[in-house]
Amino acid sequence: MASVVRFLTRRRGGSGWHWTDMxxxxxxxxxVLLMFGPVAWLVLSSFKTQAALLEFPPTFLPLSQxxxxxxxxxxxxxLFSVTDEDGTVRxxxxxxxxxxxxxxVDPADPETRIEVPIAQREPVREFALATENYTKPLxxxxxxxxxxxxxxxxxxxxxxxxxxxxxxxxxxxIYEFKGRTVALGFxxxxxxxxxxxxxxxxxxxxxxxxxxxxxxGVILPGAATPTGVFLLRQYMLTIPRELIEAARMDxxxxxxxxxxxxxxxxxxxxxxxxxxxxxWRWNEFLWPLVVLARSExxxxxxxxxxxxxELQVQWHFVLAMTVVTLLPVVVVFAFLxxxxxxxxxNTGMK
Amino acid sequence: MxxxxxxxxxxxxxxxxxxxxxxxxxxxxxLDWPMRLAxxxxxxxxxxxxxxxPNLIFFGTFVITPLIINFAFSLTGGPELFIEDRPFxxxxxxxxxxxxxxxxxxxxxxxxxxWRGIYNTGTFVFFQVxxxxxxxxITALVLNMKIRARGFFRSVFFFPVLLSPVVVALxxxxxxxxxxxxxxxxxSIGLEKILFFVDPTWAMFWAVFVSIWAHMGFYTLIILAxxxxxxxxxxxxxxxxxxxxxxxxxxxTLPLLWPNLLVVLVLSLIKGVQTFDEVYxxxxxxxxxxxxxIVQYIYNTGFSNxxxxxxxxxxxxxxxxxxLLVLTVIQLVVARRxxxx
Numbered sequence: 001m002a003s004v005v006r007f008l009t010r011r012r013g014g015s016g017w018h019w020t021d022m023x024x025x026x027x028x029x030x031x032v033l034l035m036f037g038p039v040a041w042l043v044l045s046s047f048k049t050q051a052a053l054l055e056f057p058p059t060f061l062p063l064s065q066x067x068x069x070x071x072x073x074x075x076x077x078x079l080f081s082v083t084d085e086d087g088t089v090r091x092x093x094x095x096x097x098x099x100x101x102x103x104x105v106d107p108a109d110p111e112t113r114i115e116v117p118i119a120q121r122e123p124v125r126e127f128a129l130a131t132e133n134y135t136k137p138l139x140x141x142x143x144x145x146x147x148x149x150x151x152x153x154x155x156x157x158x159x160x161x162x163x164x165x166x167x168x169x170x171x172x173x174i175y176e177f178k179g180r181t182v183a184l185g186f187x188x189x190x191x192x193x194x195x196x197x198x199x200x201x202x203x204x205x206x207x208x209x210x211x212x213x214x215x216x217g218v219i220l221p222g223a224a225t226p227t228g229v230f231l232l233r234q235y236m237l238t239i240p241r242e243l244i245e246a247a248r249m250d251x252x253x254x255x256x257x258x259x260x261x262x263x264x265x266x267x268x269x270x271x272x273x274x275x276x277x278x279x280w281r282w283n284e285f286l287w288p289l290v291v292l293a294r295s296e297x298x299x300x301x302x303x304x305x306x307x308x309x310e311l312q313v314q315w316h317f318v319l320a321m322t323v324v325t326l327l328p329v330v331v332v333f334a335f336l337x338x339x340x341x342x343x344x345x346n347t348g349m350k
Numbered sequence: 351m352x353x354x355x356x357x358x359x360x361x362x363x364x365x366x367x368x369x370x371x372x373x374x375x376x377x378x379x380x381l382d383w384p385m386r387l388a389x390x391x392x393x394x395x396x397x398x399x400x401x402x403x404p405n406l407i408f409f410g411t412f413v414i415t416p417l418i419i420n421f422a423f424s425l426t427g428g429p430e431l432f433i434e435d436r437p438f439x440x441x442x443x444x445x446x447x448x449x450x451x452x453x454x455x456x457x458x459x460x461x462x463x464x465w466r467g468i469y470n471t472g473t474f475v476f477f478q479v480x481x482x483x484x485x486x487x488i489t490a491l492v493l494n495m496k497i498r499a500r501g502f503f504r505s506v507f508f509f510p511v512l513l514s515p516v517v518v519a520l521x522x523x524x525x526x527x528x529x530x531x532x533x534x535x536x537x538s539i540g541l542e543k544i545l546f547f548v549d550p551t552w553a554m555f556w557a558v559f560v561s562i563w564a565h566m567g568f569y570t571l572i573i574l575a576x577x578x579x580x581x582x583x584x585x586x587x588x589x590x591x592x593x594x595x596x597x598x599x600x601x602x603t604l605p606l607l608w609p610n611l612l613v614v615l616v617l618s619l620i621k622g623v624q625t626f627d628e629v630y631x632x633x634x635x636x637x638x639x640x641x642x643x644i645v646q647y648i649y650n651t652g653f654s655n656x657x658x659x660x661x662x663x664x665x666x667x668x669x670x671x672x673x674l675l676v677l678t679v680i681q682l683v684v685a686r687r688x689x690x691x
Contacts, residue, residue: 018595020595021495021497024495024497025497027488027489027492028492028497028503028506031503031506031507032503032506034563035506035507035509035510035563036506038521038522038525038563039521041521041524041525041531042520042521042524045524054529056529056533056534057537057538058529058530058531058534163377163404164404164405164408165405167401167402167404167405168401168402168404168405168406170401171397171398171399171400171401171402172398172402174398175397175398177395177398177399180398183406186406186409187405187409190409190413192674192675192678193413193417193671194624194674196624196645196648196667196670197417197420197667197668197670197671197674198413198416198417198420198667199648199649199652199653199663199667200420200423200648200652200660200664200667201415201416201417201419201420201423201664202412202416203431203652203653204416204419204423204431204433204660205411205412205415205416205419207431207432208432220408220412221412222412223408224404224405224408224409224412224413229405253382253385253386253389254385254389254394254397255378255381255382255385255386255389256382258401259378279512282514283512283513283514283515283516283517285514285515285516285627285631286626286627286645286649289649290649290653301514301515301516304516304517304520305516305631308520308523308631309634315524318520319520319524322517322520322521325514325516325517326513326514326517329512329513330509332512333505333509333512337505340512341504341508341571344568344571344572
């Protein structure tokens with residue numbers, strides 16, 4: 001035991017403990033609670049039944065009442081644990097409740113009815129996952145359609161973003177030409193104009209192009225991103241020019257050089273941009289909210305916002321749908337964490 | 351003997367990559383012919399323009415054109431969307447926005463919602479940016495210590511950055527509701543329930559808190575990168591001299607980290623001024639207009655109110671754009687100076 005403690009508390013470099021180390025671990029422990037806690041609570045809550053969600057104070061785990069089938073009754077009956085005046089505890093099934101008296105029956109002896117004041121009974125509960133929170137919205141609501149719209153927007157937009165931005169980056173990194181500085185300045189200056197500043201006129205442009213209430217209206221305006229051009233250009237500048245000269249000698253067309261030589265060599269940068277783009281598009285909210293006014297074309301984020309804004313919020317569905325919306329991002333993060341963090345640390349962008 | 355026909359994970363992976371590459375290859379082949387034609391027409395010297403063209407078309411259509419129209423929009427009135435139907439009103443929209451007897455007292459302004467939005471945004475940005483930088487700095491310093499499972503702890507603080515604003519807001523809304531987890535905790539320690547979204551101060555507090563929760567990891571990462579760039583031998587020298595830890599922090603860490611902190615400050619100001627999504631879903635701008643920010647004012651005025659006032663929204667976004675322009679110029683100056691050191 002002592003050796004375990006020594007193993008857990010040993011330090012790198014063999015120096016002793018300082019009070020700042022204690023404080024650091026306390027801070028990190030608090031951080032884990034504060035960062036993970038809310039998400040864990042969301043996931044736990046999403047598996048609770050509608051009735052369990054209304055309970056106050058809430059139970060920690062998703063619980064539901066145990067039901068038993070009793071001979072002579074068609075429907076399964078809810079099980080209660082009943083405490084008698086003398087302190088004995090029995091498990092009885094409830095047939096019906098009349099005022100403050102519950103008519104109950106012992107599952108072992110279905111013939112005799114017992115009347116119990118409701119104050120003496122406690123529901124018997126067990127751990128149960130209300131998976132219907134997840135399956136029902138798929139059938140009843142437009143949830144599947146929102147999911148499909150989000151997937152379409154994310155994949156198509158990312159594909160377009162990768163192609164046109166890598167083309168621009170190729171043009172700006174491989175060639176020396178008149179107006180290169182101007183073009184680069186032009187691209188970088190658009191970095192300063194976020195969608196929040198040009199909300200109204202972009203809506204006008206999208207309307208003129210007939211793309212209101214269409215997924216194209218969400219996909220196209222953000223497809224060319226200065227971040228992407230910049231990221232890819234910095235990477236392509238490191239590709240040796242001899243490679244390109246050699247390919248030109250072999251009569252390769254410029255397009256072939258672009259997609260058979262430069263693109264494969266830029267894969268790491270393309271991967272970072274692809275991850276960013278997926279993240280941006282999946283999470284995008286303000287612009288789809290403006291462009292998409294009909295619920296058939298809602299993306300997940302807009303649909304989720306509409307559900308939570310209803311007068312009677314169906315939290316059991318909203319929570320489950322939130323978990324589904326969050327899931328792809330968590331999966332991407334789990335697998336590509338290193339890519340993402342180094343990408344952000346290198347570019348200072350997200 | 352290993353059976354050669356069995357798929358090892360590595361070959362499976364490369365096969366999957368091949369399948370994924372198929373459509374890409376198809377598209378590229380398809381574009382091969384027109385691009386060859388283009389090269390024959392414009393020659394090698396014209397090719398960079400061909401490669402830049404699609405991107406410039408997108409920028410031109412969805413950024414530059416709107417930017418120009420935005421200015422024109424802000425000089426017109428009426429409810430019509432199409433600019434040719436809108437009467438020219440000159441600076442009337444701006445005059446309406448800035449018509450105040452006393453700029454410090456919001457209720458004396460004709461368009462008090464605009465000014466409320468500005469003051470709310472100011473309050474929000476002040477607390478959000480200062481507290482976020484403070485906590486990001488502390489977290490980065492802690493993560494830079496010799497601790498166990500550093501990668502794990504770094505991910506813990508970072509992952510909310512990737513969550514969508516809607517998801518972030520819903521996670522916290524669920525905790526802060528009247529019968530939510532936090533009120534359950536408060537009643538369990540003998541306190542009264544608090545209606546967080548009914549009290550203006552609490553609503554603003556949670557808007558700031560949730561926003562810090564969601565974005566702190568991003569800034570922590572940037573500060574951490576700055577910390578790791580500080581040469582280690584400076585610390586070793588300090589240790590040999592027996593310098594106290596606090597003095598090491600004030601004399602070595604902070605001065606060398608300063609350029610990074612400036613970048614973080616300007617970046618978070620630019621983002622903070624544009625805050626919309628999380629707070630919109632969390633509080634809806636309420637109670638009343640207590641957490642209504644400038645972007646929400648633009649959105650409401652242009653798209654959500656009964657009468658859509660595009661001209662006024664455009665004028666307000668010109669004001670926002672000016673603020674952002676100033677901040678961006680500062681950012682560029684800071685970035686240049688940082689590069690110069």
